[in-house]
Amino acid sequence: MPASRFPQRHIHLDYHTSPLITDAGAEFDAGEFVRTLQDAHVDSVNVFAKCHHGMSYYPTKVGVMHPALKGRDLLGEQIEALHRAGIRAPIYTTVAWEEDVAQKHLDWRQLRRDGRAARVGFPEPSAPPGQAPWHFNNWLHPDYQDYIETHLRELFAAYDVDGLWIDIVFFAPQSCWSEASIRFREKHGLLADDQATQARFESLAQASFARRFSRLVRGLKKDATIFYNSSNPIYADHRCGVRTRHDQQTHWELESLPSGFWGYQHFPRLARAFGHWGKPWLGMTGRFQKMWGDFGGLKPPAALEFECFRSQALGGANSIGDQLPPRGRLDAGAYDLIGGVYAQCKAAEPFYADSRALAQVGIVAPGRPDLDPAHTDIVLEGAVQMCEESHYETVVLDDASSFAGLDLVMLPDTVSITPALARKLAAHRARGGKILFSHRSAFAANGVCELPGVELLNTGPVADAPTYWRARADFSPLLARSDRVHYLPGDNVSPVTPAARRRIKVLVERVPPYFHRSELAFSSHFQVPPQARPADHAAVLAGDDWVYFADPIFRDYRQSGNTAARDGWRAAMQRLIGPAPFGDGLPTTVLCVPRRRGRDLLLTLLHYIPTRKAIEIDMIEERTGFGGLRLRLPVKTKRLRVFGDDEDLLSDKPGTFILPNAEGRLLLESPGYFA
Secondary structure: OOHHHOOOEEEEEEOOOOOOOOOOOOOOOHHHHHHHHHHOOOOEEEEEOEOOOOEEOOOOOOOEEOHHHOOOOHHHHHHHHHHHOOOEOOEEEEOOOOHHHHHHOHHHEOEOOOOOEOEOOOOOOOOOOOOOOOEOEOOOOHHHHHHHHHHHHHHHHHOOOOEEEEEOOOOOOOOOOOHHHHHHHHHOOOOOOOHHHHHHHHHHHHHHHHHHHHHHHHHHOOOOEEEEOOOOOEEOOOOOEHHHHHHHOOOEEEEOOHHHHHOOOHHHHHHHHHOOOOOOEEEEEEOOOOOOOOOOOOOOHHHHHHHHHHHHHOOOEEEEEEEOOOOOOOOHHHHHHHHHHHHHHHHHHHHHOOOEEOOOEEEEOOEOOOOOHHHHHHHHHHHHHHHHHHOOOEEEEOOOOOOOOOOEEEEOOOOOOOHHHHHHHHHHHHOOOEEEEEOOOOEOOOOEEOOOOOOEEEEEEOOOOOEEEEEOOOOOOOHHHOOEEEOOOOEEEEEOOHHHHHHOEEEEEEEOEOOOOOOOOOOOOOOOOEOOOOOOOOOEEEOOOEEEEOOOHHHHHHHHOOHHHHHHHHHHHHHHHOOOOOOOOOOOOEEEEEEEEOOEEEEEEEEEOOEOOOOOOOEOOOEOEOOOOEEEOOOOOOOOEEOOOOOEOOEEEOOEEEOOOOEEEEEEEEOOOOO
């Protein structure tokens, strides 16, 4: 579907309803259902054919119909009512989690190496209720795939299908030991059980599954949308990870409920990658206070505003997750909440229409098949977080991405240089682009730096950690005031020759602790303090067009909030490319997103602050104001106004504008900025 016709205000309407519930659908009224959605400004709804329990919500000859429906076609009633109202109705179905199938076909299950069936774990008895213990079905099994195909053909024969939303297309960890999985792995030479082989197996399996069913769907209805929902590993090497199924689906949907286990830094690292791959996309959050299936849980309006406004600002549409209560009547309070936010999104759509991103900084994805995504995702989140807090507009890259127009490319902590990436980095530097890299990024297994002209050698981890930074005053007067700790262990890196040592500048020295802390040797409460003399290996080094941090600064910032890591990085950025052109000096809590529409500069300012006011989750309950803040832009910026207002904002010096007394979101435009 072209981006111009892609739905903007979507609802993902879960309906995972146990067969033990005896009044499913009893209160469903098609007229009330549609009026509620229309009043909430919804233009598309995912409706359920089949749920994780394995219950179908339409008369089926393939699966098992929910017994409480007694033959009633709940899916068909929903589709007919939505289509009459001009609302799209893609159909949801599930793959790996379908409990009825799992109970009937033990040979279709995913198996661990010890022969146990894979399933979502029960919560600890003392923990709050969590996910249901679904079994994982093996969607590589040829008989199960034939069953899925028959199910999909049945849907296309019975309904006018707008699209398909196929859920849970992934494997449980280390659960590729069933017969069908082993045959697939043998065919592709992927029998080892290391982390990299597992990642390549799952990527190849997903691509194979998607090819079969996308070909089927296109043959049944050419213009139907199709999306496969799974985890989203992004690697520097695009031949592995989520990119492998890019060509098999019409769009991307980024499932990220910040109040669930994802958190508020999960979504931007995905949006800043997927949003630049050339297909329509939407951000999927939820109306829930906590997690999917949180019946009766509504998040504060400010939280849902921020989540939807952020997706819109980054170029995406929106999907809000809800769950239809078993009896079939939409939660009125939930749609008061959703409608209030979607009304504002709808009003802003003309502002964003036909605009494009203005990325200045590229971040190469630190994910690698041989590394645990739980660790590399933290690195990427830290890198994106630093850029957003310092107002550098950024894009997440892999080796298939375009580097055009970028002033600087970052290689955070764990990036491996593929041949394609090496060529793009060389071309970037030849155009005058800068490089910032850290820790083990860009180093070969023998410790030699793989960036041409960067004569550095990595000889391995520092002996004692944490260590300390002693910054040069001409690099960072702020950091130079005291020795600053870096909590995570870095590496010993130095120039390879005396000539290189003369050319390379030390920006920050590394200072070791007095001794290694142990049960027998310790000082004070926490870490051993820094000694007087610096180590032989510096912490931060620089050349003409690059700066290198020997410590994992991005993981350290995301994990511990170490502001010294962020402030040292910011000083390096300003050394290489200067301050951020749009929004430098704004508080770190303000998200500033620039876009271009024709000759006009567009700026979205969002001021919502997540707080850890609850033990379990971050919350946003209030909008934060802009009154009294000054927005610094390039001095050529002559005019700036609020979208929909003809009056320009006041400017007290060239390029600096006084922001109005508004809260939450500001949509600003500078007419003719790119004339």
